[in-house]
Amino acid sequence: MKYKSYVLNNYSTIPQIDKLSEESKHNIEIVSSVLPFKVNNYVIDELIDWDNYENDPMFNLTFPQKDMLLPHHFNEMKAALEQSNDKNYHMEVSNKIRLQLNPSPAGQKEHNIPVIDNEKLYGVQHKYRETALFFPSAGQTCHSYCTYCFRWAQFAGMEELKFAMKETELMIKYLEKHQEVTDLLFTGGDPMTMSYKVFKKYIDPFISDQNKTNIQTIRIGTKVLSYWPYKFLTDKDADDFLRLFEAITSKGINLAFMAHFTHPVELGTEALRQSIIRLRNTGVQIRTQSPVVKHINDKAEIWSDMWRKQVNLNCIPYYMFIARNTGAQHYFAVSLFDAWKIFRNAYQNVSGVCRTVRGPSMSCTPGKVQILGVSEINQEKVFVLRFIQGRNPDWVARPFFAKFDENAIWMNTLKPAFEEKFFFEEEEFKYFRENYNDSEWESFE
Numbered sequence: 319m320k321y322k323s324y325v326l327n328n329y330s331t332i333p334q335i336d337k338l339s340e341e342s343k344h345n346i347e348i349v350s351s352v353l354p355f356k357v358n359n360y361v362i363d364e365l366i367d368w369d370n371y372e373n374d375p376m377f378n379l380t381f382p383q384k385d386m387l388l389p390h391h392f393n394e395m396k397a398a399l400e401q402s403n404d405k406n407y408h409m410e411v412s413n414k415i416r417l418q419l420n421p422s423p424a425g426q427k428e429h430n431i432p433v434i435d436n437e438k439l440y441g442v443q444h445k446y447r448e449t450a451l452f453f454p455s456a457g458q459t460c461h462s463y464c465t466y467c468f469r470w471a472q473f474a475g476m477e478e479l480k481f482a483m484k485e486t487e488l489m490i491k492y493l494e495k496h497q498e499v500t501d502l503l504f505t506g507g508d509p510m511t512m513s514y515k516v517f518k519k520y521i522d523p524f525i526s527d528q529n530k531t532n533i534q535t536i537r538i539g540t541k542v543l544s545y546w547p548y549k550f551l552t553d554k555d556a557d558d559f560l561r562l563f564e565a566i567t568s569k570g571i572n573l574a575f576m577a578h579f580t581h582p583v584e585l586g587t588e589a590l591r592q593s594i595i596r597l598r599n600t601g602v603q604i605r606t607q608s609p610v611v612k613h614i615n616d617k618a619e620i621w622s623d624m625w626r627k628q629v630n631l632n633c634i635p636y637y638m639f640i641a642r643n644t645g646a647q648h649y650f651a652v653s654l655f656d657a658w659k660i661f662r663n664a665y666q667n668v669s670g671v672c673r674t675v676r677g678p679s680m681s682c683t684p685g686k687v688q689i690l691g692v693s694e695i696n697q698e699k700v701f702v703l704r705f706i707q708g709r710n711p712d713w714v715a716r717p718f719f720a721k722f723d724e725n726a727i728w729m730n731t732l733k734p735a736f737e738e739k740f741f742f743e744e745e746e747f748k749y750f751r752e753n754y755n756d757s758e759w760e761s762f763e
């Protein structure tokens with residue numbers, strides 16, 4: 319199967335395009351002038367139900383929707399496109415809107431960037447003790463773009479927001495100094511958009527016997543299994559990849575795909591099934607994760623179905639996330655309360671082998687906060703929360719409480735219950751005061 323992708327400039331050549339209403343096409347043109355849009359032939363031919371596209375989860379996952387922009391942003395972009403043919407002017411307007419969409423949530427751009435030999439390692443994030451994230455610059459794209467993507471700013475052509483790193487050398491040096499790091503997580507974008515030749519260049523130094531790092535698990539954060547399973551079937555370097563994976567796992571390194579699956583439809587194709595079989599035969603482990611998002615997967619049955627199908631395919635359910643506070647969050651947001659109900663109802667309806675999943679979880683500045691549930695203590699209704707991961711490892715697995723708020727969609731609006739401050743706040747504040755200036759502090763949620 320030959321990969322073919324469509325973006326704003328050529329989307330009118332999609333074979334099924336006549337199924338779309340004029341209005342849908344118009345909306346695509348306006349919204350994708352602000353938020354990135356890309357979809358490929360596998361998603362179009364095998365995943366989307368074109369006869370019912372308006373309610374189709376895969377269509378909603380990959381094609382821009384009108385309400386993803388707030389009405390005033392939509393109208394502003396629409397007017398700009400109508401008033402002028404000047405591309406630079408369009409760009410100016412769209413960049414202005416983008417900057418109002420919190421392009422870099424949870425301090426992704428400024429915080430957590432390690433330093434070695436007085437040099438900042440852009441392209442690396444080290445927030446939680448055991449795991450370092452690596453953003454190889456060649457993997458800062460995806461086979462299709464998710465409409466809810468929280469890394470959208472990396473794809474939208476705003477160069478200064480990209481964090482990427484060309485060389486692995488500094489990274490190795492850093493990891494050698496930081497023996498507490500056992501996990502290296504390749505992320506992006508999608509590192510599995512790289513060709514074998516490029517990917518091998520990136521990964522070789524980490525698996526070479528020469529390095530003195532303490533890496534025991536290499537994870538690859540990817541949506542390739544959903545968006546392009548042919549990567550490991552018919553792409554010309556498919557077999558090279560599989561041999562490389564096998565070489566890694568036979569060294570005793572745990573190689574894990576952190577596979578992003580949003581909807582059970584993505585688990586139903588023969589191409590996916592075959593691709594997973596081939597990967598699993600190399601010793602690769604597949605763990606799964608996704609945010610819970612309105613219009614796509616905000617129902618408990620969808621999640622229980624998804625977890626069950628994943629286990630049947632020998633994948634391990636891992637995380638359910640809350641959609642981040644960026645981009646089109648207002649459109650996709652599911653309240654914390656609803657997310658918890660969805661999680662709980664889905665979790666209750668599957669057996670223990672599916673219950674390896676954890677969530678719903680918010681990746682915030684202090685850490686990954688899990689909503690354990692809603693409870694009542696001393697006649698006060700509260701959210702029971704805990705850190706799955708914390709900037710300070712001591713915070714992890716300590717239950718804490720926030721005032722119940724039915725409409726809250728993110729940590730920043732939660733108020734502590736029974737106390738003036740959340741237990742970690744003092745320490746967080748001190749950390750930021752020491753490391754960042756006031757203007758950066760203001761942007762801290």
Ligand SMILES: *Cc1c(COP(=O)(O)O)cnc(C)c1O
Pocket residue numbers: 443445446449450451503681686706707
């Ligand atoms: C989620 C995440 C990790 C990985 O956490 P695990 O709980 O080990 O899966 C690492 N770094 C950052 C910044 C993360 O958000």
Ligand code: SF4
Pocket residue numbers: 459460462463464466467468469470506507508540541578
């Ligand atoms: S696969 Fe991940 S990084 Fe790529 S568009 Fe989707 S959410 Fe964004």
